[in-house]
Amino acid sequence: MSPELIMNLDMFPQQLESLQGRLANLYQDANTTVQPEANLLLAALKELDTASKILEIATQKLFEQTQKLGNVQARLREEYKRYQDLFEFIPNAYLVTDTQGKIQSANCATATLFNLQQQFLVNKPLACFIAVEERQAFRSQLNQMHSSECDYMQEWILRIQPRDCEPFEAAMTVAPIRDAKGKLTGLRWMVRDIHHVSYQPLLSLER
Incomplete structure (x- = not known):
């Protein structure tokens, strides 16, 4: 996995948290609106909030899998080095x-x-x-x-x-x-x- 991709993944939870904060503010504003469109906006914001929570769970799982993959890659590098040492000597x-x-x-x-x-x-x-x-x-x-x-x-x-x-x-x-x-x-x-x-x-x- 490239360093650039890892860096982007590291920043993603912060970006997701910021998005959820903005959604909460929009939901609060929509909840105090008396216009007929408010109900539609509230429904849309609820769906988006649900989607963001699902995305948060998926992101956590992705980080866990990335960490496991990193551990596997480290073990493979160690095994390859042992093989190379045996091969050479x-x-x-x-x-x-x-x-x-x-x-x-x-x-x-x-x-x-x-x-x-x-x-x-x-x-x-x-x-x-x-x-x-x-x-x-x-x-x-x-x-x-x-x-x-x-x-x-x-x-x-x-x-x-x-x-x-x-x-x-x-x-x-x-x-x-x-x-x-x-x-x-x-x-x-x-x-x-x-x-x-x-x-x-x-x-x-x-x-």
Whole structure:
């Protein structure tokens, strides 16, 4: 919610109170009038007074809902920050791509592993960091993710080609991201360098 809208909402109760005061004065003046039109004016003022009271109740409810919304937004910001902190400090390279393998976000470990600053990873195809001789196999496996309706993780062994460095063997764990209707909307990846360590495959890849 914009600051301008919040400011207008803050001023609205005062404006409503002023309106009700003016209505009370008009009602008093009309009540002392002896002209035939006085009855019609009184009826109109009563209806307007009723409408203003209904509006006052609605305004109070709106303020309560606005306050609740503000609290929810604050909690969401806190949760998002926690997620970002976890995402950044995961020791393994972790990244999210769209369904075509274009990088949407990547953590610090990914930048180190791929030898490229984080801001330059975004929007790059993940295939750019696969060794040239294995890119076709990578794309074939990626296409199979599109045609498959499975929701379990898969682990691929491929050679990673960092920027301006020698390629190395890595274990790439990939999991699908699906919307409420089951449509594939993205992919989550974890990449581990297994060249210098004793490789242990994940014990269970199914969710």
